[in-house]
Amino acid sequence: MKEEYNFQKIEKKWQKIWEEKEVFLSREDPQKSKYYCLEMYPYPSGAIHMGQVRNYTIGDVISRYKMMKGFNVIHPIGWDALGLPAENAAITQGVHPQEWTLRNIAHMRSQLKRIGFSYDWSREVNTCLPEYYKWNQWIFLKMLERNLAYRKKSKVNWCPQCQTVLANEQVIGERCWRCESLVKLKEMEQWFLKITDYAEELISGHDLLEKWPEHVLLMQKNWIGKSTGAYITFPIPDTPLSIDVFTTRIDTIYGATFLALSPEHPLSKELIADSRQRGKLQKWIDKNIENLRFRKEPGEVEKEGIDTGKKAINPFSGEAIPVWISNYVLMEYGTGAIMAVPAHDQRDFEFAKKYSLPIKVVIVPEGESPPGEPEESFEDYGVVVNSGPFSEKPSLEAIEEMGQHAQEKRFGRKSILYRIRDWGISRQRYWGTPIPVIHCQNCGIVGVPYEALPVVLPLDVELKGEEGSPLEKVESFVKTTCPKCKGDARRETDTMDTFFDSSWYFFRYTSPSEENLPFSPQAADYWLPVDLYIGGVEHAILHLIYARFFCKYFRDFGLTLIDEPFPRLLAQGMVVKDGAKMSKSKGNVVDPDDIVEKYGADSLRLFILFASPPEKEFIWNDEGIDGGYRFLNRLWATMQENLDLFKQKCSPREETGIEEKASKLRIKMHQTIRKVSDDIDKRYHLNTAISSIMEFYNLIKKEKEMLSQSVRGKNLLRESLESLVLLLSPFAPHLCEELWERMGHKTFLIHSPWPSFDPDLGTEEKVTIVVQVSGKLRDKFEAERDLAEDQIKEMALGSNRIKNIVGEKKIKKIIYIKNKLVNIVL
Template sequence: MNPVPQKNSGRYDFAFIEDKWQRHWLTQNTFKASEDSARRKYYLLEMFPYPSGKIHMGHVRNYSIGDVIARFKRMQGYNVLHPMGWDAFGLPAENAALKHDTHPAKWTYENIDYMKNQLQRMGFSYDWDRELATCDPEYYRWEQLFFIKMYEKGLVYRKMTTVNWCESCQTVLANEQVIDGQCWRCDNQVLPQDMHGWFFRITDYAEELLAECDNLTGWPEKVLTMQRNWIGKSIGAEIDFPVENTDQVLKIFTTRPDTIFGATFMSLAPEHPLVDLSRHTSQAEQVAQFVSRTKIARKQQKPDEEIEKEGVFIGHYCINPFSGDRIPIYTANFVLMEYGTGAVMAVPAHDQRDFEFARKYNLPVKVVVQPRDKQLDSETLLEAFEDTGVLAASAQFDGLSSAEAKIAITAFAAEQGFGKGMTTYRLRDWGISRQRYWGTPIPMIHCSTCGVQPVPEDDLPVILPADAKPDSSGSSPLHSLESFYKTLCPACGEEARRETDTMDTFVESSWYFARYACPDFTDGPLDRDRVNYWLPVDQYIGGVEHAILHLLYARFFTKVLRDLDYLSTDEPFKNLLTQGMVIKDGAKMSKSKGNVVDPNKLIEEFGADTVRLFSLFAAPPEKDLDWSNKGVEGASRFLNRVHRFVESNREMLTSAPDQQASNLNEKSRALHRKTHQTIRKVTRDLENDFHFNTAIAAVMELVNLLLSLISENAENDIAPAAIKEAVDATLLLLAPMTPHFCSELWEITGHEELLENQSWPTFNPESAKDEEIIVVLQVNGKVRSRLLVSPDIGNDELKELSLLDDKVQKFVGNKPIKKVIVVPKKLVNVVA
């Protein structure tokens, strides 16, 4: 029987080395950040994790990318802030607590302990003194203060909305918890229910949030596009249509006021209040049926399903204030109450949806905008003409272009008092009420005499009671915990009820980046000087799944805090990097697919440096990373190769002079040159676009050259100084990526100063300059030969040499040479 192979045989002892340096960094507080106005700051932030239990490969990748940048910037002399914390409130803790019969707080804090240890084992350079957890009252107390300040400023309000309600669980469900119209937990039918909830007036900031997108030049265009679409600004007009035989007015919003003469009916959302007008008409029964049928159908609708356009006449007409036309009012299933005014003027000739609806119900079609190249006929129209054109059948506006008509018609409506220019947004106010336990309590009190009252600032924080915990009913225990909800009204002193809803956890992550600047500050939420020194975040890194909500909310909060005078930046994140997913075997890692890779096992088998190296090497950060176990072995091999070389040349490296001799031999010069070229390449890759994969490839090339020169160098005639220079550069260039490994080898090779105190290496352009360059010779665009020449060669000489070249002559033959193109120092193309 074979002996059990020795663990790590043939490999460097990464376990020892990594433990040694991690201990060192922790005890020396190496990465502690202090404010220093004399130094250039760099705030690097990765999206903090939800403490779900353990770190996954997505975290490993995200935080490896961030750590390289943090360490790189430190070496470049920046004062770097690189904090880490925990997005610690949220529903999973409640579910886990139920499942394991524990308390969400206990579960959360245990996870934090475990995951913190995992992050430390990866060697990430965080300033742990700034660690924060959002479920800590010392954190959320300030969020409650913000809430009250926002309330005082009119940025918080309470209103009734329709929510997804599960009767058996007695709770509100988020949209993503409703699966095919059923509760994710008990499979009961989810019903719409009207409930009170608290809202942040994010729409007040819609315009600024949109406009400022143009200044976010350090963000991916993709994310900005998503944000712009989400805000969804449209410019148009609001027009009043009086309803016949009533004193009611139907307000509509349109982006096409130029088509107003073509309106032949009206479409209301089923929820629109004026739908009730049908009640006293013969249509009453039909309308009521339609409305309830539509509401149910909507809830059961699959996300990508297109429903058939339907509607019913509500028994009333309104008058087009422009034309005096009498138009029937319908309610239709494709009109959304949430957008605009919930009512649409239907112009079948110029809107495809209205066109389909009109054809189905035999409603008139009236062309009022003619294209410039042909004449449309209302009778024979096959589809709506949605482009702009020239107005027709529009009274005094005939002959105007659509653009002119929009302005003229809007102005006319304003003049006559039945309309005005209006801008609407798709963005809705942010509903933050959650009927959950594990979240920040909303600091409000309901008094039957005084109404809603904010908790006085001196009474903050409203602590989430630890003696409650979720039970299987699904209902928040806060609703029934008397010691929590029973309180006194701050206005009249009478008995009152505390708000028992908690805040959406997106609120915590909307300002944590600011708190990192001063996590120990007790006099208020934010210490102005420190916050203003560090903010904005210079580089933010995280998954693209947060491209809309988290980033939009964080931007909103930053502007609110600015207006509340807590900080003075307009935007929180100057540069944004959205890293790709980690996939394996062509699919996202997931338990159900069975392709999950456990970081712990990888660290044990290969060490943290190898895991970091591979996750940086396999793909550029913004692209998806295809995980490959074989690839990890390759990364490990590379580090071992470097380690072996350094170990076996330790004495030479320790004693080699730092100064380069002036008369190096050819091979030494080649190594010296490659060293400087590599520094140049790696510096550029890291500075420009964080393309670590090509940076690492460049270092590998340097190492390959070094090893091949040594192995064929029996005479040992390569200058030790050149070798030392190459090894030092290798260690410095890899330091941000494989910090334990490089620190150890740096020490072994006799440096007295620690690697972590070294500056980023610089290259000498003279040293990096090639002695000889290859110039490609083409005949008629095809490569036929190559010339090895001095880099100082002139174009004339190059041309001359090319024409003398055997291969060139062979392929030119006796054809006349038409022209010769010379790209300096690169290429010659002979056209014959």
């Protein structure tokens, strides 16, 4: 009687063995090449969701593959355990954040173990424990000593729902990134980290990140916002006042027909002080300060303005031009004032048209004459005209000469400007790392002594969701003694932004028990950088910029030798069901526990990787999980039928002869080994790796009866089945571990060598793919025969020729004729 595939029994068995034998324990070994595979750690919300299952399964497949390739792999996990949801749960459910968090961690840990991930649990970190956040405080104090942390009063983003401050990066479209409440501006004393000191390095470091997705680098580049230009001073006649502007296009300065100030500019109110319409103008300014949040992009508002009645002198032309206040000028960019050149900036052009202001052309395309009244702005470089001694010069040459002229005449200077602002880390909430400073009336701000760390969160706190920090109301926490003068003092009651915790957790994994420093420099320099970092693109600006900043700071402080923590980034796509991202609010969540209970962890792992490449959206459908389950059942049945092969003595492979070596199955085996290896290691196309394994299995099943008729055939069948199990093991480790044991092997699969291929047999047949754009031949390239359609389309769209032709045009559809043609229809 055939034994059925009892996935529950098999999976529990191997999970127990792996844990008892500490199979995934990682230790430094200078004799072996290391590999650090890391998925972004989860917030302990209560249960693992399918997006996390996908993320962690991707990392697990690659980790297991690298283990089989002989690498010394570190594959850690931990918990991003501080933050607002725990505090909100305390308010709504009446449970302490610590209890809620630790309970959730226990449940989610059991979920992860049930899916069979190859984590080294000895390296687990939990950011809500004092033994972790002690080092947040240590790092902060070191930054304070080096003037990288400072306190100042500033207008901050205040979320009325969360009752806390948000960093600029946490405001999306004027709303809180977490609860989506409309954010207000509020002036408060805040703690900041001087990330701006590293702005240039954060940009130049992109040169080392060639294996990051281009769109992620672009998002960071735009956020950091490096601009090379010049500051120019425009004096206001008959007053001691002047207005400084920053421009990247000094070559257009002769075309400046007005200045425009932000309503928040320090001079806005002063410039209208003597106006007869002061009251009306002041109301306009106040209204726009309220309406125009710095989060809005300039192009998103209806452009409005008021004329101050004042003039400023263009220091190049000597011309007096009007000074306006406008809502499309943002205080956070440059100086909060612009020289408006309507002929060469579209926003200025629209404003000038609306208010009938002059438009003066000073740049024309090479070989062209200045137009009369331009119909739109010309923003490209060209040849300078109507610009005094700088006329007839190319733009780039004029920019250099005019910048030099401004410096020599002392009304300007060349400079580089960055859009990024210092990181505000103060939060008026309880469940975060206490900022380790003391406020003393005699001594001012004093850092908590290192020997007094950690400053531990008090447990006896009332959480009601009221404005202000809950810690302010805990007298036993607030009242303290000044370390310097020993007088009465008060503790800081703000806590740190939880992105502080996640900016260095990957360092802590390398030495989680280190007691003298945040991490061991020796361990960090052995394991880091992270060889592959896997996580969502939503972290492109927040977490990934902060983590890069911390890494560079640690380098400067002497804790590490590395410059960039994540040389390779894989940004996985979302899991979608019923046309929307899975979420409780949309009612389209599929519980991983239910799937594991019904189909098994291996079926879930297989399905969540099979339907699409990791970086693309994954569309959930119930039929797909059935397909993966049926495949594993078929494989189980086939192996049961052929287990006797592994009890027989196998003839040496070299005796199998030329006929056997040239067989279709042997060629397919070597092609599959090569394809799966490349798909996992080079392309991360785990879906096509699974597809290739399934094709290989189908051919084994088709030819097994014929092969069973001879010794040579049995040898090949045995070898093919062994290779099949090895190739499938990173994807379905429980089933494959069971089959491997039943084949008679004594080693764990991760300690078994990954199968090798013969290059002569493993080379896939090539075909030429023709690429058309709207039916016209534009390019062609070679690809492996029968390569997956999505890979062919990706190769076509990645061609430089096609990129130049398509540009920003909308692609209506892409037609693919297998092994022949791709037609991109615009």
